[in-house]
Amino acid sequence: MSTFSYKARSQNGSIESGTLSASSKKAAMLALLKQGLQPTSIEQKSAGRTKRVSTRQPSGGDIILFTEELGELLNAGLPLEPALASMANREEEGTMKEISTQLRSLVTDGIPFSKALEQVSDRFDDLYRNLVTAGEASGSLGSIIREHSIYLKEQASIRSSLLMALLYPGFLLLACLGAISLFLFYLLPQISDLLTSTSGGDMPFGIKLSMFMSGVLISSWHIIIIGLVILILGLKALFMLEKNQVWWDEAKIKLPFYGKVFEYGFFVQWLKTLSNLLTNGVPLAQGLTLANQTVANRFYKRKLLAMVDQVKDGIKLTSAMKQSSIFPTSMIDLIAVGDETGSLSRSVKRASDYYETKLRIIMNSLISVLTPVMLIGMALVVGALCYTLIQAIYDSIGKMRG
Template identity: 25%
Template sequence: MEADNEAAVRDRLTAQGLVVNNVKKKPMELRLPTIGSGVALKDLVVFTRTFSTMVDAGLPLVQCLDMLSSQAENPRFGEMLGKIKAEVETGKSLSEAMGLYPKVFDDLFRNLVAAGEAGGILDLIFRRMATYLEKSAKLRRQVKGALVYPVAIIVVGLLVMVIMMTFVLPTFEDMFKDLGAGSLPGPTRIVLAISHFITGHFLLLTIVGIALGVGFSAAIKTPQGLLIFDTIKLKLPVIGNVVRKGSVARFTRTLGTLLASGVPILDAMDIVAKTSGNVVIQNGILYAREKVAEGKDIASPLLETGIFPPMVVQMIGVGEQTGAMDDMLQKIADFYEEEVDAAVAAMSAMLEPLILVFLGVGVGGMLIAMYLPIFDVAGGIK
């Protein structure tokens, strides 16, 4: 708790109905700089779970925030909660106070809290948010792992081959000269030519590689570049299937959570579009939102986009007709999260042997090419 002195702390705690035995001044802390918001998803999940339990137990809102700010494992997050508590004490709503930190409490979070405040179901909203965050984190890990794993293995394999060509192969070449090997076999000459090119143009190749990386990073920060990149991600063989199913699961889970919490459909679709994580999906959702604003149902424009599978759209249509769209969306999300599990497992089972073959042919081929002259020399001695 922040206050001018220890007496002020005692007075504030006593006013909240608490018995104060001891007040200790918190020592100064040396804090390392943080990246972005400095708050991990784990911190947010623990906060939402604990907050819902406290509110459900009947504790006042300010007291909940006070206790959570002082008990937070992340000092930066604790400081944020302390400032939010101070804003609430001035008369602001919790959702408004959370607007101080939009990187931590995004539009989705704040709109759900606002709906909970309006309906008097803040504890229920926070339980839903905790469940949503946990499932979203799991889904994000799965999709990210599916994309990162094969790329990481291939990059490591290429680095191994570059290191071999830069440092190992020149040693073999010197050894061939010492052995008096005559005309080298074709595979050996090709490998040595590549090695000479890399060592002779190492600085240039490094600069080109860095330039390509910087150029790619800059390109995907532009609207058109990001659109192209996200389109390619959805159309990639195997990996695109995982990304698409993950996007469907995220869309249905987020929209279902918002609608179940009482957020109006148009506002909910706005928020879902912003949190979709893919520009192509975002554009499709915004197109559907425009049609809904014109008085159309949600299923037809979603089908027109060609992004969402027909089965998903049909189930959303059924939910819309029966008045149980939030439940239907949650069921679709559960199904597609399981589909992502299965797709990731299938992709790993298919890509792992292909990657091993790629590495085996690359590294093994170089080794064979370098040992061929040694075999020739040994055969000549016999």
Template identity: 20%
Template sequence: MGFKLEPTLKSETIGKSEKKGLEKLLKSEINLFGTFFNNKRKEEFYSEIALLLKAGIHLREALELLKTNQNKENLQQFYSQMLDELEAGQSLSEILRIRKEFSEYEQYSVQIGEESGNLVRIVHELATFFVQKNEQRRNLVNALTYPLIILCTAILVVVFMLRMVVPMFEDIFRQNGVELPTITQWIISISNFIKNYGLFILLISALLIILRKTILKIGKLQTKWDYFVLKTPYVGNFIRSVYLAQFTQAMALLTASKVPMLYSIQMVKRMINFSPLQNTLKTMETKMMQGTNLHESFNGNNIFDNKMVSLIKVAEETNQTEFIFEKLNQQYVLEVQQRSKLLATIMEPLIIVIIGIFVGVILVSMYLPMFKLSAVLGG
């Protein structure tokens, strides 16, 4: 069965109604770091829709139930608009298409489900996709939270020593005219730098964190940053596994829906926001348009390993593409879980050792002049 795949029409999201009064202000959400309909809400949306449709409830009734269960006014308006469009005769895929909160991958997947009569399965697979995507994010956050707490605490300790302890020793050495070793002079220079520019650096760092997405959009900074992360020891392999898990799951869903392989590659390329993978898929797309087989198009890049290429070749020969992508997805999901645990295990002692070295250098640099000071006082 063939499917008509048309370019996605982009339109601006329907504006939120003006909020008045303190009660509405308290109900409103502040979204500094992305859309209000994030991956967590997409997981809930697709999971609940799949459950209700499987139970035999009509799509309109399902959306009505979702709207009723929302506490946030913007979400209630969001579902109200979807209901109005559904009653106007639009399909679910058409409703998703006019909203920038949903990706082209989601829109086409739902369209294919509607045309093939497999909407319940497609929506369930989309729910599974976002469950795994959110789980991967949680694994990464869990892996980094404790090491980052240790890192921040250790940095505060080092800054406190440089800002408070080092100046005390500096005053003592200056009053007694002690000649300072080179390492002590360096530490005192760093202390003076933090004293003069510490607040400025803190403000700039906070501003960079808040505006990081906007800054990365300038020129090709996002692409350069993605490639830098990919080349980082161990972390690069971890990030690569995360995106390969997303890629294989998306391909498994699309191949199960009988989407042509070339269109599947094009949709996944637009869906996954990771420059090395996008560029690789773009190269694959060009090769396939020139008549290259799928497994041959996987060759010649640093994203896909030989294991994947070999399995894809077997899948083509046996017509088991969907099965192979599902198995690959399971392997990469397991690999992400294992690497996230190992990442936390490695980072914690590594951070302690590095910060310990910094603290040790500061202490040594302060105690070295003490020997000369004792000689001066003894004389």
């Protein structure tokens, strides 16, 4: 049973309000009618912390697919409940069918769509729910949902590109470490006795160093693993402190090569989020607050919080951006035109498109430079190991013949 608050007109024309328990909004309405009351509004009361009703959490791809399809149905002229019913009645089973079914049930019971989203899954974040609230209030839910589906796809594309920029060099490094491990743990122990017995103690320095490292790693691997675990736990505890997290987030944007990727990634995400909010009619101060919630970098987030306070005090957005000292002059100049003419959403959108293009150029350049550099480095390391090993074997065979 759920608790509903209501306002109803009595038979003598007075307005009465109160609460009652019922299984659904429809049941609550029937109960009021039986009492001779004409309901004017019925809302389900929140019982403390919102309860999640979803048994299976949707993925980011599920959220994008759901948003895209719902936006198309709403823009085709379907009201919200029939649109959700259409999505719930699809033949194939899956997360989206489950989400649609749960949302339709909640909406039918009179729960606002934004509240229903919160109950179904926390993957519908504050940004998503606030946009839905703005759409419900303005009567433009379909266009807002469609625009947000485009935004979600763009964000997914950017994250995928960033992941690829980090993943491929990491894979090459892992392959190099694998080749070194194969040499130290398998090949070298196989021929160590031969090298020791035939060299007479006069082995190349590279082989001596490799055999020493191999012996230490093989005999003390458990100590090394324990040491690494302690180091990782210590670093994790160290970075639980807020000041260290802020320091690391600031240090990341100063890294060579990857610093620009992190910096421009932040620019694009923040600008696109703000542009999406402003385009859909969200006020600037509220839009900045919501956009800031999508920023993971704590160093940037601190700067942005100060910007929100300045904008609330009446300072122009571009002036607040200058004072924050985290935005380049070119970005501020792009946005300044809209800040002066009242077309801020279009200016922010132009800036986001411009910096997205620059981000893709930087990532492509980074991959094109790092890939050959790492391949050459791998070739040099593996080549040096092979040369040292072959030279030692050749010298040993020569001494055996002598």
